[in-house]
Amino acid sequence: MSYLFEFSYHNPTQIVFGPNSFARLGDLVPSDTKVLLLYGGGSIKRNGVYDQVTEALAGRAVVEFAGVEPNPTLETLTAAVDLAKVQKIGFILGVGGGSVADGAKYVACAALYDGDGWDIVSGRFHPRQALPVGIVLTLPATGSESNVGAVVTRKSTLEKRVFYVPPARPRFAILNPEVMSSLPDRQLENGIVDAFVHVCEQYLTYPVGALVQDGYAEAVLTTLKTLADTFERRRETTWQQNLMWAANQALCGIVGVGVPQDWITHRIAVELTALWNIDHGRTLSIIQPALLRELIEPKRAKLEQMGSKVFGLDQPGAEATIAAIEAFYRSLRMPTHLREAGIVEADAADRVFAAVLAHGNAALGTHAGVDAATTERIIRAACS
Numbered sequence: 001m002s003y004l005f006e007f008s009y010h011n012p013t014q015i016v017f018g019p020n021s022f023a024r025l026g027d028l029v030p031s032d033t034k035v036l037l038l039y040g041g042g043s044i045k046r047n048g049v050y051d052q053v054t055e056a057l058a059g060r061a062v063v064e065f066a067g068v069e070p071n072p073t074l075e076t077l078t079a080a081v082d083l084a085k086v087q088k089i090g091f092i093l094g095v096g097g098g099s100v101a102d103g104a105k106y107v108a109c110a111a112l113y114d115g116d117g118w119d120i121v122s123g124r125f126h127p128r129q130a131l132p133v134g135i136v137l138t139l140p141a142t143g144s145e146s147n148v149g150a151v152v153t154r155k156s157t158l159e160k161r162v163f164y165v166p167p168a169r170p171r172f173a174i175l176n177p178e179v180m181s182s183l184p185d186r187q188l189e190n191g192i193v194d195a196f197v198h199v200c201e202q203y204l205t206y207p208v209g210a211l212v213q214d215g216y217a218e219a220v221l222t223t224l225k226t227l228a229d230t231f232e233r234r235r236e237t238t239w240q241q242n243l244m245w246a247a248n249q250a251l252c253g254i255v256g257v258g259v260p261q262d263w264i265t266h267r268i269a270v271e272l273t274a275l276w277n278i279d280h281g282r283t284l285s286i287i288q289p290a291l292l293r294e295l296i297e298p299k300r301a302k303l304e305q306m307g308s309k310v311f312g313l314d315q316p317g318a319e320a321t322i323a324a325i326e327a328f329y330r331s332l333r334m335p336t337h338l339r340e341a342g343i344v345e346a347d348a349a350d351r352v353f354a355a356v357l358a359h360g361n362a363a364l365g366t367h368a369g370v371d372a373a374t375t376e377r378i379i380r381a382a383c384s
């Protein structure tokens with residue numbers, strides 16, 4: 001099948017990578033405005049990142065907001081928005097993982113919006129302006145530090161929504177792999193799998209002869225597989241810097257330019273976090289194998305290519321590739337079925353399907369012609 005590449009690619013986030021990157025904060029954060037330092041539950045206070053960041057910002061007017069939770073909620077972020085408005089904040093510095101980065105993007109937009117903040121999350125309002133954002137990344141996984149996506153949950157209605165806010169794309173992202181030393185294994189496992197599935201969502205569709213995009217996707221996937229195979233070296237600098245760069249490249253937009261993308265795994269998986277607060281990476285390893293088995297025909301050619309190029313299978317059948325993906329997740333102690341995440345409610349699949357339906361994500365079409373019945377079969381295979 002032929003395909004005409006047609007795209008516009010512009011990613012202006014400045015990446016400052018390396019062990020000395022914190023020293024650059026002083027130049028990157030404007031000195032003539034008040035800064036909101038946004039962070040999570042306190043890991044940065046325990047691992048020395050907070051001290052390094054505040055030292056680099058010495059002499060600046062800095063207001064802090066702590067407590068952005070994993071899978072950030074509208075309820076918590078609303079307090080940060082109120083603070084930003086009252087304090088007349090001019091720059092937002094998020095220090096943390098994807099949750100803090102997403103929270104920073106939301107606050108940057110909502111601080112300049114007088115309506116209900118949920119309008120931004122639900123896509124009813126598309127912000128044209130945002131306060132400038134910078135990110136100090138402490139957990140490589142989502143790629144949020146240099147993309148325009150964000151995910152926010154409204155706790156009161158159990159809704160977790162993905163939204164896109166180009167004006168809040170971070171101006172810069174500090175990627176210092178040394179911060180990874182304090183990460184628990186669970187977060188490293190989550191990060192590898194999240195980045196892996198990000199590439200899959202852009203690569204595992206159908207072949208369009210995109211040699212550069214395919215080759216780049218395969219390089220990132222192979223890197224992530226190698227990092228899983230060498231997990232015992234996770235405290236080494238080389239291992240850490242490779243994961244940090246791979247996770248960034250997986251979702252900075254470059255892998256997916258001009259090729260058909262899919263994102264069905266993410267569309268379903270967000271509901272598992274909304275319902276049971278399961279870590280994002282783990283929701284993906286639960287949904288994706290069932291999804292690939294259900295969509296094996298439309299994805300067969302790409303699965304075979306992946307089996308050969310990423311997993312080095314001698315006889316790369318699509319079934320063997322799915323088994324290899326599952327074994328890869330298991331090697332990282334990830335669940336590949338909902339019950340392995342401790343959820344054994346009899347109506348679990350019904351609840352997931354009802355949520356996917358309610359949020360308009362049951363019949364996504366895509367290259368695989370996914371209708372509501374297909375989505376229901378995927379959910380029942382992963383969650384019943």
Ligand code: NZQ
Nearest residue numbers: 040041042043070071097098099138139142144149182183
């Ligand atoms: O809150 P603190 O105390 O900082 O602890 C965090 C949190 O408990 C901890 N942590 C982070 N860096 C650490 C550390 N602990 C020790 N040492 C460090 N250096 O890790 C825990 C998880 O952090 P979180 O930010 O929630 O993880 P992640 O980066 O995986 O982000 C997940 C969120 O991003 C969204 C997910 O849906 C989820 O809400 N996503 C965002 C995307 C985007 N914007 O492009 C795409 C993704 O597909 C994803 O949906």
Ligand code: ZN
Nearest residue numbers: 142194198280
């Ligand atoms: Zn993800």
